[in-house]
Amino acid sequence: MTNKGMLGMCRALALVLLLGCFSVQGALWTITYPRPIDDTDERTQYPIALLKLALDKTGVNYELRPSDRILLSGKAMRQLRENRQVNVVWSMTDIQREKDLNAIRIPIAKGLIGLRVFAVNDKKRAKFKNISSIEDMRGFVPVQGEDWPDTKILQANGFNVFTVPEFDEAYDFLKQGRGDFFPRSVIEITPELEKLGKGSNISLEPSYALYYPTAMYYFVSNNNKTLANLIESGLRRAKADGSFDKLFQSTYLPVLDEINMSERTIFTIENPLLPDDTPLDDESLWYTSMQ
CATH class of the missing domain: 3.40.190.10 (Periplasmic binding protein-like II)
Structure with missing residues (x-):
């Protein structure tokens, strides 16, 4: 191959590589x-x-x-x-x-997501006074979705869980006095209660929380x-x-x-569904003031 041919091939190859890089970036x-x-x-x-x-x-x-x-x-x-x-x-x-x-x-x-506070029917708020242990908490019936991981976690920790097919039904059932509380993550509860409105008979229980690592x-x-x-x-x-x-x-x-x-008062329970590869040892990945 002549020097001119070699030069032409190199230029063509360079153009292909350049276009490839441009394609990836673009x-x-x-x-x-x-x-x-x-x-x-x-x-x-x-x-x-x-x-x-x-x-x-x-x-x-x-x-x-x-x-x-x-x-x-x-x-x-x-x-x-x-x-x-x-x-x-x-x-x-x-x-x-x-x-x-x-x-x-x-x-x-x-x-x-594993730090849970409770949406409750106003008529049942008095039931939550003077709770001193997780054993006391197990006497209350939480409402959860049928296919949620939370449901299995609560059941594995001795709770009798009332399940519903769809998310909105959980609040509907709570309004009707069915079940005792709807445990919701602290990152979820505020906008959900605001959506229900001030006229709702559902409010935030003020004193307790559940925590499970997830x-x-x-x-x-x-x-x-x-x-x-x-x-x-x-x-x-x-x-x-x-x-x-x-x-x-x-x-x-x-x-x-x-x-x-x-x-x-935060009651910590176990999470049997937590995968072994969860990076619990890396403290920089977690909010550490929950337990």
Whole structure:
């Protein structure tokens, strides 16, 4: 081959490599998460904001958008397993979910998903006075969703759980005086009670909480390891530069103050559904004032 031919081939190869790099950098990642019942739902604002933060840290070109249809937690997880409608979901972990899906094992709410305060019917608030032990707590009937990990956790700890098929039914049953309390995460309870309105007969029990170790993760399909690596890389960069913790603190520390978390008696129970790979030893990933 002549020098001129060699030069031409090298230029062609360089052009191919350049175009390849441009394609990777310029590729648009379309990342779809489950559309909530209400687009203004405060419970979704932090996970979306954190996901945006993580993706921004990677420098990729992305579009983050909700699914076309409303997807509640159980259906969203099924759709994710089947690579349909969504390619990322945030949810509380358990052993089965980590078998079915790829869990990005960075607790996005630092374990607050397992810190539970109680929505109660006003007529039953007096029943919660003078509780002194977890044995006393087991005398009350919690309301939970049929397919929620929380249900199995409470049952494994000796609670007689009243289950409902859909989330909204839990509050409906509580209004009717069925069941004694609806244990909700501290990151969920305030917007839920606000949505019920001041005229509701449901309110926040003021003195107690349950805690069990668990994590809310971002999940992706087992077939989408590239996206999993991308999100994990972004989260770790946000952890390293402090922006993850800043977003967490600005979002949730005022909430903990508002519900007087520091004044509550907290009963800790076991979580038999907690996967062995949960990074409990990394204190930087958890909010440590819960037990």
